[in-house]
Amino acid sequence: xxxxxxxxxxxxxxxxxxxxxxxxxxxxxxxxxxxxxxxxxxxxxxxxxxxxxxxxxxxxxxxxxxxxxxxxxxxxxxxxxxxxxxxxxxxxxxxxxxxxxxxxxxxxxxxxxxxxxxxxxxxxxxxxxxxxxxxxxxxxxxxxxxxxxxxxxxxxxx
Numbered sequence: 707x708x709x710x711x712x713x714x715x716x717x718x719x720x721x722x723x724x725x726x727x728x729x730x731x732x733x734x735x736x737x738x739x740x741x742x743x744x745x746x747x748x749x750x751x752x753x754x755x756x757x758x759x760x761x762x763x764x765x766x767x768x769x770x771x772x773x774x775x776x777x778x779x780x781x782x783x784x785x786x787x788x789x790x791x792x793x794x795x796x797x798x799x800x801x802x803x804x805x806x807x808x809x810x811x812x813x814x815x816x817x818x819x820x821x822x823x824x825x826x827x828x829x830x831x832x833x834x835x836x837x838x839x840x841x842x843x844x845x846x847x848x849x850x851x852x853x854x855x856x857x858x859x860x861x862x863x864x
Contacts (some may be wrong), residue, residue, distance in 0.1 A: 716755040729842050730778050731786045733849055736824060737771035746800050747813055756810040756863060766852050773845055814863040817856065824853045832834065 744764040751757045803816055828850045832843065 717741045725835055726838050726842055727778065727781055727783050729831060729846065730781075732831055733777060733784075733842075733845055734771060734774040735786070735825050736828070736849060737767050737774060740767035740824075741771055743800065743817075747804075750800075750804050750808055751810070751813065752808065753810050756813075759859060759863075763856060770845065770849050770852070777842065777845070790816040814860040818860045818864075821853045821856045821860070825850065825857070828853065 741764060742779050744760050744767060748757060748764065751760060800816075804813065828846055832846055834849070835842075835846075838846075
């Protein structure tokens with residue numbers, strides 16, 4: 707092997723590694739947003755069975771968040787969480803949208819819309835990062851399946 711083919715292989719490995727980290731960051735940020743949103747809603751919800759459902763969602767978002775964060779740390783990189791402005795905007799929007807209607811039906815509609823956007827986005831990312839390592843694609847698929855389950859679960863409360 708000459709030095710140019712060695713360089714090309716290293717460049718491809720660096721690009722693949724960067725793609726893996728980008729994909730993990732996306733998963734991390736998605737799970738962080740889910741955790742943040744659900745935590746905010748748990749404080750608003752008064753219906754106990756519905757609250758239990760949200761707590762179950764929070765648990766899964768937290769697990770996905772932790773898994774992706776640990777994977778990022780394994781690469782000696784640091785996680786790029788969602789920005790402060792995004793968090794504040796999300797907090798304000800949740801409070802505005804639930805100001806006059808805190809019913810499980812209304813909140814479920816909001817969550818279905820958010821999960822549907824998440825399903826579309828993670829599906830696109832899975833295609834965009836098709837060369838990601840299998841373990842990262844497995845985490846992404848876990849997130850995708852979870853978002854799909856959330857939509858079906860929230861439909862019960864409409």
